[in-house]
Amino acid sequence: MLRFILRRVGISALILLLGSVFLFILTINSGDPLKDLRESRDENRATQMEQRTRLMGLDQPWYQRYWVWLVGVGKCFTLSCDLGRSSTGVNMTAALGDAASSTLRLVTLATVLAIAIGVTLGILAAIRQYSGFDYAVTFMAFLFFSLPVFWFAVLLKQFGAIKFNNWIKDPSVSLTTAIVIGLLAGITVASVLGGDGKRRLMTFGITGLFIFGAITYFDSVGWWRKPALGLGIVVLVSVAAALLLVMLTTGLRNKKVIYAAATTIVVGIIGYFAFQGWITDASYTRLLIMLGIAVAVAIPIGWFWGGWDKAVAIWVSIGTAVAFALMTALDQLLRNFAAFLEAKGNRPVIGTIGSGTPNFEGAFWTGIWDWGVQLILPTIVLTVISLASYSRYTRASMLETIQQDYVRTARSKGLSERVVMSKHALRNALIPITTIVAFDFAGLISGAVVTESVFGWQGMGALFQQGLDRVDPMPVMAFYLVTGTAAVLMNLVADIAYAFLDPRIRT
Template sequence: MGISALVLLLGSVFLYVLAINSGDPLEDLRETRAENREQLIEARIRNMNLDVPWYQRYWIWLVGVSKCFVLACDLGTDRDGRNINTLLISAAEATLRLVTLATILAIIIGVTLGILAAIRQYSGFDYVVTFAAFLFFSLPVFWVAVLLKEYGAIRFNNWIADPSVSWTATAVIAVLVGVTLTSIIGGDRRRQLLTGVATTLFVFLAVTYFDSVGWWRRPALGLGLVILMALAAGVVLTSLTTGLRNRRVLYSALATVGAGIVGYFIFQGWIVEGGYGRLLLMYLISVAVAAVIGWVLGGWDRGVATWVSIGTASAFALAVSLDQLLRHWSGFLEREPRPISTIGSGSPNFEGPFWTGVWDWGVQLILPTLVLTVISLASYSRYTRSSMLETIGQDYVRTARSKGLSERVVMTKHALRNALIPITTIVAFDFANLISGAVVTETVFGWQGMGALFIRGLNLVDPAPIMAFYVVTGTAAVLMNMMADITYAFLDPRIRR
């Protein structure tokens, strides 16, 4: 922590000196012909403390920042006299929700693709993931953003006004999904053929059905699909942890789904009405009930059963939330006929039910989040693949196989856990890099976030917004590295000693 604090301090001095020497903050006022020119110059000098040496201005800023340790930050004012604290809170809220979501998605998708590519080394799926990773990594951020604005917003808004999917597009979608799933699952030729044909047929029929009933404008899952999704999550989690032969863990997951169905009817009113407080309370109740079920029914594996039950309950809660969101999509379309916005992070003065408000809050995140996710996705997938391949070749993995352990246990308990250690380091640095990289993305999509705050300070030779940007990004880098160190100890018990 001491070294991190010293790095932050030296970095702040360096950045402050660069900021104040990047131009003349009074240039526009020196050239103005306004009658109150002298008063405007005096006001700006007072707001920016230009009447004192630079090191004294920096000291004033540093003293204000040091008050953050007692939760009383004073980041000063910008050149127009506006409080930087207020500007920073608004900007940080927009940027952090964007960057946090992009980081989570990139980790989940990138690590999953990297693991599958390593397991299916030199397969068609591996080649496709490798090609896509290099392609995404090479694409300019601003160009990807412009393409998404054209195809993900403008053309989608035109399509959703009267949505329909042609037979050709349906067939192409079905074949692509079938080929992708087949390459992931693998197996002999007969298994691949059956998987591909069954998946292609199912997707073709599903898209055709959705198109015929107008599902694109009036979507919903229904309790049946919610239950199926929760059951699938329980089966997958059981398979990945102990295997389906462990009936106690499997029964714990199934009992959790049954408890979720009962809770669905008990809290139906709260679910429909929504609200972040109520949703959080219901989720905590579901987690507590799931933990009890796993502990009671788990037997000797009650620890694993508890976590599987909690994961199943989380999947059930996520499916219920998704169902409610889909049910309010039509209401959101009535308020916003062109739902995907290309500019801004939200509709001003938007009023409506809770779930409709979530749509307004969420659709603005889609395009910029996709841009940042694609950027990070490439590195996560490649690093994970490389780390997994290196781990799979280690002696302890060969020993685990020689002891007769199943491939599932070898991959999840021996290979994956050790392969994630270097990935943790990448996550720590990537989060801070994404905040810095979001400057371009926010500029393209017109977000009033940290990027806009930084660029405004840079253009106006105003160090206060620039230093506020540095405080957030620098602190994020330090905190993420600290979390990485803690995660190391969790992944590898030897590090705890």
């Protein structure tokens, strides 16, 4: 296995090196970096051209300029990167750090959401092949895949930012809108859960009435500007998450695992009050410490109740603890929405330009709201782009796996459909998906160029665009250093994941 990994690392490094050479040559031959100065009528034009020539090394052969850049990149192994300076004198190492942090924050969240939602939809569509839900997922997948990125982004700016900013000033939901939302929610949930006609009708009615009642209640108490979940909703969602984990692992027959999840929730309720001070006056360090404590407490709970299935009980307890912790954080975040609106003052709640509000001052939770609302719209754009491919590939892979002999054998042995799908079919169906994840992550960074341009994010896209416009290889090569390395590393991870999922691939 070690030899397999080392061979892949060597090949990946060679590909990365050759790609950087070709990109450098293409960039420096794409135009004239002195064009703006040649057209200038400034008296100091000659001096400025001489300074830029010296700064960019235009009097040197291309291979010497490339070698200087490569040596600077090599210093990254000693944590002292030197990516040179742009044609305007900007330190590219510092500029890349700011741009990469902005873009990776956006792309990482979009990738995680696309994988979670897309793979789940693909699995459900495969299990319920040719059903109404399957057709709906297929239609939405092709629709999202065909959407022009810039057009969809502009629509989101109009309806997700401008219209929302106008609505949140005096929020209210009409009776007709509440009924329509309830009907749509009922249809969606009924189509996902399936069953016979009676069960679908009951699911539709219960869901529709619940959503309609919730919206009406929220509207009457002014929840839209002062939202909160409360301990009851936190516990309810945690119980639902625990039941889901139990059903996906051992089923409801294993009482020991259920007791472990229930004990974890009880301990979570105690911790909710014990750490209330830290939750209210939070910081990233405190949140990580509390999450670590939740996981550390969940492990012995699962071990104590697990019996002969301790490993599964521990994982279910950890999952329940993490769900409780996340819902607690979400509750506190919602409680600070009113403070966020007050801190914004007369400024738009969701800005259409930039990744944050300039000179914004607020506490920890209001600060999260500030960069979080700016993250919503571009994240939706990038997530929708990838959602189609994940759902379609997962559906096709699951359908192919379900028809294999070993799946039929598992069913003939009397295993439940849950065990057959989760433990036999899903693992083998995930092998092709690993390739999609690897390519999609790097592709999203490149696709973020358009998204960042529409939403005014100063990320990798802006860096790349500036380099092309000025025929400056330094910003372009900095962009390649991140995107190329991400593409190579993700493909390397995919190769290693292949080897673990199917040991035959190692040879």
